[in-house]
Amino acid sequence: MENLDLYLKNLTGKDEIKAREAAVYLIENSDLKLFEMLVEKSEMLFDFVRDNVSKRIEKAVSKDNFMNIINFFNIYSIYYDSLFANILAKHANQDLTDEMFDMLEKGSIAQKTYSAKYFSVIPDTVALEPLSKYAFDDDENLSYNAAEALGQMQDDISFDIALSFLESDDDFEKLKAVKFFAAYGRNYPFKDIFKAMHCSKMPENIAGQIPYMESLITLFDTENKQDVLAVIDNILSGLGEILPIADIFQFELYEVLDKLINLNFNDNDNSSKISEILLSALSKFTMFCENQEYIFDEDKNTKYEVSSILKLLQGQGKEFWKKQEQYLLNELNKSNERILSALHVISEFKLNNSVEEVRVLLNSDDEIVICEALNTLKTLNSINDIDTAAISKRIQNPNIKAVIENIKNGYCC
Numbered sequence: 001m002e003n004l005d006l007y008l009k010n011l012t013g014k015d016e017i018k019a020r021e022a023a024v025y026l027i028e029n030s031d032l033k034l035f036e037m038l039v040e041k042s043e044m045l046f047d048f049v050r051d052n053v054s055k056r057i058e059k060a061v062s063k064d065n066f067m068n069i070i071n072f073f074n075i076y077s078i079y080y081d082s083l084f085a086n087i088l089a090k091h092a093n094q095d096l097t098d099e100m101f102d103m104l105e106k107g108s109i110a111q112k113t114y115s116a117k118y119f120s121v122i123p124d125t126v127a128l129e130p131l132s133k134y135a136f137d138d139d140e141n142l143s144y145n146a147a148e149a150l151g152q153m154q155d156d157i158s159f160d161i162a163l164s165f166l167e168s169d170d171d172f173e174k175l176k177a178v179k180f181f182a183a184y185g186r187n188y189p190f191k192d193i194f195k196a197m198h199c200s201k202m203p204e205n206i207a208g209q210i211p212y213m214e215s216l217i218t219l220f221d222t223e224n225k226q227d228v229l230a231v232i233d234n235i236l237s238g239l240g241e242i243l244p245i246a247d248i249f250q251f252e253l254y255e256v257l258d259k260l261i262n263l264n265f266n267d268n269d270n271s272s273k274i275s276e277i278l279l280s281a282l283s284k285f286t287m288f289c290e291n292q293e294y295i296f297d298e299d300k301n302t303k304y305e306v307s308s309i310l311k312l313l314q315g316q317g318k319e320f321w322k323k324q325e326q327y328l329l330n331e332l333n334k335s336n337e338r339i340l341s342a343l344h345v346i347s348e349f350k351l352n353n354s355v356e357e358v359r360v361l362l363n364s365d366d367e368i369v370i371c372e373a374l375n376t377l378k379t380l381n382s383i384n385d386i387d388t389a390a391i392s393k394r395i396q397n398p399n400i401k402a403v404i405e406n407i408k409n410g411y412c413c
Contacts, residue, residue: 004031004033004034004037005037007022007025007026007031007034008022008034008037008038008041010022011023011026011034011038011053011056012038012041012045012049012052012053019052019053019056020056020059020060022056023053023056023057023059023060024060026038026057026060027057027060027061027065027068027069028060028065028068030068030071030072032071032072032074032075035072035075036075038053039075039077039079039080042077042079042080046299050079054079054080054083057080057083057087058083058086058087061087063091066087066088066090066091067096069084069087069088070088070099070103072084073103073107073110073111073114073115074108074110074111075110076109076110076113076114076141078141081113081114081117081141081145082117084114084117084118085114085117085118085120085121086121088100088118088121089118089121089122092122097122097124097126100115100118100119100122100127101115101124101126101127101130103115104116104119104127104130104131104134105130109139109142112130112134112142113139113141113142113145115127116131116134116142116145116146116148116149117145117148117149119131119149119152120145120148120149120151120152121152123149123152123153125153127149128150128153128155130146131146131149131150131153131155131158132146132150132155132157132158132161133146134146135147135150135158135161135162135180136161136162136165136176136177136180140179143176143179143180143183144179144183145183147179147180147181147183147184148183148184148185150184151183151184151185151186152185154186158180158184159184159187162176162177162180162181162184163177163189163192165177165180166178166189166192166193166195166196167196171200171201171202174196174199174200174202174206175200175202175205175206175209177196178193178196178197178206178209178210179209181193181209181213182209182210182212182213188213188214190210190213190214190219190223190227191224193206193210194223194224194227194230194231197210197230197231197234198227198230198337203230203234203237204234204235204237204238204242204243205238205242205243206234207230207231207232207233207234207235207238208234208235208238208242208243208247208251210231211235211247211250211251211252212250215252216228216231216232216251216252216256217252217255217256217259219231220256220259225269225270226270226273229270229273229274229277230273232256232260232277233273233276233277233280233341235251235253236277236280236281236284237280239284240284240288240294245288245294245295245298245302245306246298246299246302248302248305248306248309249301249302249305253281253305253309254305254308254309254312257277257278257281257309257312257313258312260274260277260278261278261312261313261316261320264278264323264324264327265320267327271327271330272327272328272329272330272331272334272342273331273334273338274327275323275324275325275326275327275328275331276328276331276338276341276342276345278313278324279321279324279325279328279345279348279349280345280348281309281313282310282313282314282321283345283348283349285306285309285310285313286310288306288310289306289307289310325349325351325353325354328342328345328346328351328354329353329354329357332354332357332358332360332361336364336366336368336369339361339369339372340368340369340372343358343361343372343373343375343376344372346358346376346380347375347376347379347380350379350380351380352380352382354380355377355380355382358373358376358377358380358382359373359377359382359386361373362374362386362391367395367396367397367400368400370391370394370395370400370404371395371400371403371404371407374386374388374391374404374407375403375407378407383407388404388407391404392404392405
């Protein structure tokens with residue numbers, strides 16, 4: 001074990017001579033225990049260290065020992081599947097492809113996942129049937145690699161299956177479909193994906209996949225702006241809880257928010273929704289920076305980016321934010337989905353200048369809107385002269401009626 005610890009230290013260390021010796025030992029001996037130790041450590045390594053390890057392993061592989069890599073396929077690592085696939089592709093022949101196909105059909109989950117990645121580099125249509133089956137597997141690494149391979153093969157059948165999943169009443173099937181398209185890598189059906197997001201009870205999860213298909217800035221300039229704004233809103237809502245904070249780089253949140261700030265210096269067709277997004281972003285990034293537990297485990301680049309986004313938002317000045325608060329009130333005249341989102345921001349920022357506009361919502365035909373409007377007025381200390389008993393009589397849903405009773409008795413929900 002001491003030798004393995006030393007090999008691992010050398011493989012991930014700065015001394016190139018020792019590192020290469022360790023890489024050669026790993027490949028020549030197909031040392032599964034050493035590879036397992038490397039996989040366990042890789043999660044904690046800096047990106048550049050992992051890149052160095054990959055380069056060292058690749059240099060240690062030759063035409064005489066490349067098949068040894070297959071011995072590692074029982075231990076899956078997302079950090080090394082592309083490396084192994086590309087190495088094997090350099091030495092690809094019919095026998096290797098046959099073995100990969102056999103492993104794809106009969107192997108363990110880890111073996112199937114590596115094999116699927118191989119077929120994304122060597123897109124042999126012989127693997128279409130098992131790849132189509134695994135593209136919607138519950139194992140996310142396997143489903144991603146399978147969908148990626150199908151995208152390289154431009155398989156229309158699996159694409160149409162994913163399209164049908166977007167229409168499903170099952171939110172998990174919708175999300176599987178969206179993840180399929182993100183991995184498939186081409187011909188993104190954005191209108192169908194936006195529709196699925198709007199109808200889903202997990203809109204944050206779906207929104208978080210969209211920037212992996214196309215830049216939000218590019219989408220904003222080419223697609224329906226209101227749909228893209230809803231994507232940004234959902235990403236902000238899920239960030240730090242459902243979506244990893246480190247994904248702000250993939251989401252290009254600094255650039256996205258900077259673009260929205262510049263748009264909202266003046267009134268525009270989307271100024272009310274943009275104002276809600278900007279106020280939500282200000283609240284969320286203030287929370288991240290004031291409560292360090294949110295970003296304690298993030299790397300220094302992510303922490304710096306979070307801080308930079310907050311500085312960008314805070315640097316706009318009081319007049320800008322007063323204007324955003326005024327724009328936000330216009331959201332209360334939009335769809336119920338947008339009203340509910342705006343009420344959340346009004347409550348969060350305690351925007352007392354919105355009381356009259358919120359009171360109007362008590363006449364809504366939507367019971368959820370009525371309940372949330374009442375809850376918002378409670379937050380704003382503006383409920384004393386409201387006949388909550390009369391409102392409660394109008395409510396048919398017993399759960400909403402119970403919530404209103406709680407609000408009436410002094411509780412915010």
